[in-house]
Every structure is written in C-alpha cells, then in structure tokens.
Amino acid sequence: MSRINIKAEQQYDCICMGRSCMDLYSNDPGVSFPEIKSFNAYVGGSPTNIAVGTSKLGLKTALLTAVGEDPVGDFVLNFLTQEKVDTRYIPTKPGRRTSCVILGIEPPDKFPLVYYRDNCADNALSIDDAAAVPLDETAVFVVTGTNLSRETSRSATLYAVEKARRGGAKVILDIDFRADQWPDVRYFGSAIRSLVPLLDIVIGTEDEINAVMRIESSDVGLSHSQVSDTRVDGDTGANALVLMDSGPEVVVVKLGQHGCRVYEKGGVVSTVPGFPVKIHNILGAGDAFAAGFICGIIRGWDVNKAARLGNACGAIVVTRHGCSSSMPTMDEVVAFAKDEAFNFA
Numbered sequence: 001m002s003r004i005n006i007k008a009e010q011q012y013d014c015i016c017m018g019r020s021c022m023d024l025y026s027n028d029p030g031v032s033f034p035e036i037k038s039f040n041a042y043v044g045g046s047p048t049n050i051a052v053g054t055s056k057l058g059l060k061t062a063l064l065t066a067v068g069e070d071p072v073g074d075f076v077l078n079f080l081t082q083e084k085v086d087t088r089y090i091p092t093k094p095g096r097r098t099s100c101v102i103l104g105i106e107p108p109d110k111f112p113l114v115y116y117r118d119n120c121a122d123n124a125l126s127i128d129d130a131a132a133v134p135l136d137e138t139a140v141f142v143v144t145g146t147n148l149s150r151e152t153s154r155s156a157t158l159y160a161v162e163k164a165r166r167g168g169a170k171v172i173l174d175i176d177f178r179a180d181q182w183p184d185v186r187y188f189g190s191a192i193r194s195l196v197p198l199l200d201i202v203i204g205t206e207d208e209i210n211a212v213m214r215i216e217s218s219d220v221g222l223s224h225s226q227v228s229d230t231r232v233d234g235d236t237g238a239n240a241l242v243l244m245d246s247g248p249e250v251v252v253v254k255l256g257q258h259g260c261r262v263y264e265k266g267g268v269v270s271t272v273p274g275f276p277v278k279i280h281n282i283l284g285a286g287d288a289f290a291a292g293f294i295c296g297i298i299r300g301w302d303v304n305k306a307a308r309l310g311n312a313c314g315a316i317v318v319t320r321h322g323c324s325s326s327m328p329t330m331d332e333v334v335a336f337a338k339d340e341a342f343n344f345a
Contacts, residue, residue, distance in 0.1 A: 002264055004200070004249065004297045007168050011137035012086070013059035013298050015169075017130070017160055018047035018144040018153075018176075019122045020065040021099040022072045025322055029280065033104040033112050042322040043079040044101055045122070046144045046176045046287050052083045053291025053313065053327040059298060062086035064133050064160070066121040072098040073121070079324070089133045096121040105321075108279050115180060123150040130160035136167025140294055144176035145208075148191040161198045170297075174290050175204035177211050177232075185232060189214045197247040201297075203290055205254045210234030213242060237261075237269070250303055252293065252310075254286055259311050262303050272307040275315035275336070284323025288313040291327060309344055312337050 023044030026036045043052070051063040063085050067073030069092055076098060080087050099120035104112040117123070125147075135141055141164035147157040161171050173195065182188040192212045196202070204212070211232040240251040240263045251263040259274035292313035296306025312333050320326035328336070330344070337344050 002249075002268070003300060003302050004170060006139045006170060006298055006300070008139075010139045011060070011134055012062050013138070014051070014054045014140045014142060014294055015062045015064065015133060015135060015138040015164075016047040016051040016054075016142040017064040017125070017157060018147045019045040019099065019117075019120075020048040020063070020067065020076050021045045021101050021120075022075055023323060024100065024102045025281070025283075026103060026105045029105045029107060031104075032106065036104060039102070040321065041075070043076050043324045044284070045099075046146070046174055047142060048076075048080070049284055049287035049324045049327070050142055050174065050290045050294070051085045052080070052324040053288050054294055055083050055085045056327045056329050057291060057295040057313075057333075058330055059295060060086075062089060062133070062138075064089050064125065064129065066091050066093050066096070066125050066129070068092065068097040068121045069094055070098055072100065083324070089129070091125075091129050093121040093124045096124050103283055105281050107281065111281065111283050113283075115178065117181065123153045125153045125156045127152070127156050127159045130156045130163065133160070135160060135164040135169060138164065138167075138169050139298055140172060141169045142172045142174065142290070142294065144174045145188065145192055146176050146178050146181055148195065149181040149188075154191070158195065161195065165198060170200040171198060172201040172203065172290075172294065173199050174286070175202065175208035175212060177204070177208040185211050185214045188212075193246075196243055199248045201250045201252070202243055202248050203252045203254065203293065205256075205286065206236045207232045209236050209239050209243070209251070209253055213239040237263075252307060254289055256282070260289070260307050262307050264303065270304050272304050272311060274311045277315045277319050279318045281321060282318050284326060285314040285318045287323060288317040288327055292333070295330075308342065309333065312342070312344070
C-alpha cells in the first residue's frame with residue numbers, strides 16, 4: 001500500500017476541469033420517467049461535483065468550466081460560491097448555453113439520464129482559458145473523459161494536463177464515460193488512450209475501464225439512448241494493468257456497493273470494501289468517491305485508506321437525493337464511519 005507524493009504548500013489542493021450543468025432530479029422516486037410530476041434543481045457535472053466534494057471535505061479547490069450568458073449559469077456560479085469553490089477561472093461564453101441534465105430515480109438499479117449539451121459552454125473551453133489558471137500552483141489536477149469529446153475542450157484539456165504536469169501536480173482522470181456524447185466507443189477509447197501516458201491516477205467503473213481498451217465496437221449505428229445503456233464487457237483486471245503500463249501509478253476500479261479495487265505499480269492489487277447502506281439514488285456516488293479519494297491522498301494517506309474514504313463518501317451520497325448538494329463534510333464522514341467501526345479522524 002503506497003502513498004502518492006504530493007506537492008506541499010500550494011495555492012490550491014485541487015483544481016478540476018470539465019463539464020458543469022443544472023441537474024433536474026425527479027422528486028418521484030420509483031416513478032417511471034414519463035410519469036414524473038416534479039423535479040428539484042441542483043448543480044452537476046462530474047468535475048463540478050468533485051470540486052464541490054473536495055471543498056466540503058476541507059480542501060482548497062478551484063474549478064475550470066464555462067457557463068453561458070444565461071440564468072442557468074448564474075445558478076451554477078452562485079452555488080459554487082456558496083460551497084467555497086473558487087470560480088474566478090470560469091469564463092462566460094457568449095452565444096453558448098449552460099448545459100442541463102434531467103434525471104429519473106427508480107431504485108435500486110434504474111436511473112435514466114437525458115443530457116442537453118448541444119452548443120454547451122463548457123465544450124468551448126479554450127487553451128487561453130486553461131492558460132489563465134495557475135496549474136503550477138495545485139497539488140492535484142482532475143480532468144474527466146467527457147472533456148475530450150468535443151473541440152475546443154479537447155485541446156484545452158491536453159494543454160492543461162501538460163501544464164499541470166510541468167508544474168509538478170499529480171494528474172487524475174475520472175473516466176466519466178457518457179456514451180451518448182461520443183459517435184461510438186472506439187472514438188472514446190482512442191481519445192482516452194492518447195491521454196493515459198500523461199496521467200498519474202485513473203479512476204473508473206469496470207465498464208469505463210473496459211471501454212477505454214475497446215478497439216472494435218458493436219455499438220456503431222445505435223441511437224444515443226441505446227448506446228447509453230450498452231455495457232462494455234472485458235477483462236477489467238487485465239485492462240487496468242495495461243493502462244498502468246502506459247503511465248499511471250495507480251488505477252482505481254469502482255465496484256459500487258462492493259467498494260473498489262486498487263491497482264498499483266509493481267503488481268499490488270487490493271480490494272477495498274464498501275459500506276452497506278440502503279440505496280436511494282446512485283447518481284453522484286462516483287464523484288463523491290473521487291472527492292474522498294483525492295482528499296485522502298492529499299492528507300498523505302496510503303491509497304487503500306484514501307479509497308476507503310472515497311467509499312464512505314459514495315455510500316453517504318447514495319442515501320441522499322442530489323449530487324453536489326449531497327456531498328458530505330469530513331465531520332459527517334467521521335460520524336458515519338464510526339457507525340461502521342472505521343476511523344477517519
């Protein structure tokens with residue numbers, strides 16, 4: 001069980017880059033999507049959720065995303081400010097819209113998503129936007145796979161990763177495979193594999209790890225909704241090791257209620273158990289895991305203890321309604337883990 005060497009005394013503990021949106025969550029759990037009567041509004045997007053999660057855990061966090069000249073963008077920025085996420089590097093993109101996601105809740109295993117990302121602002125992030133961020137003054141830089149699905153966000157992300165690495169930051173990829181944002185899985189895999197040599201840590205589900213290594217695709221020609229439901233089979237362990245051979249020190253495979261599996265350089269593989277809870281809504285749990293894991297490694301913990309913190313954060317979020325608004329504080333995690341006979345204090 002190794003520790004990740006993190007730069008000390010930086011302006012930021014963590015900077016995240018990528019998509020942001022308004023999330024509309026069904027207020028009718030268990031009701032099919034066509035019969036939903038009302039929604040609650042939250043702020044979402046994987047890197048945005050991670051930024052909020054790390055901030056609530058006590059880290060100095062900034063976010064690089066983009067919003068449109070619209071009230072939805074104002075909603076996003078207002079929430080981030082309330083959660084003490086530094087928003088000074090978030091540009092407004094004239095002629096673009098802040099994106100939106102609508103979510104159904106049918107536990108335990110059905111959570112349909114509808115994305116509205118046509119002409120969205122964060123896809124227009126530019127190299128100039130990335131250059132304005134002090135990426136040489138952060139301990140950790142977090143990007144997500146959806147960043148690479150469109151230009152100019154793709155080039156801006158590659159530039160930002162290079163800049164962060166030159167400055168000594170540890171670069172973390174949350175794979176964030178949203179199939180309906182890609183023509184098919186081959187485009188996704190090729191884009192992510194081009195980034196892997198520049199990464200220190202990769203985090204993803206089994207499906208996401210396998211999707212990265214997928215060369216052939218049976219998904220060509222499927223509709224967006226069909227592709228979104230497609231599972232990507234493969235030998236997850238073998239694929240994780242191949243990814244690690246290309247550069248990363250650690251690959252973390254999220255296993256839902258079963259916790260996660262951590263692969264380290266040198267062949268060390270550990271299974272880190274989850275926390276048993278009653279599931280209300282799984283959406284956002286993976287982002288909460290990433291926030292907890294990042295917090296752990298910045299605190300100097302070994303990767304297994306950091307992953308255990310991630311599991312605890314994810315377990316708390318699945319018992320709640322929203323994503324970013326449901327991210328726990330460290331006091332909440334400590335109280336929860338004590339009930340499970342585990343000490344993070």
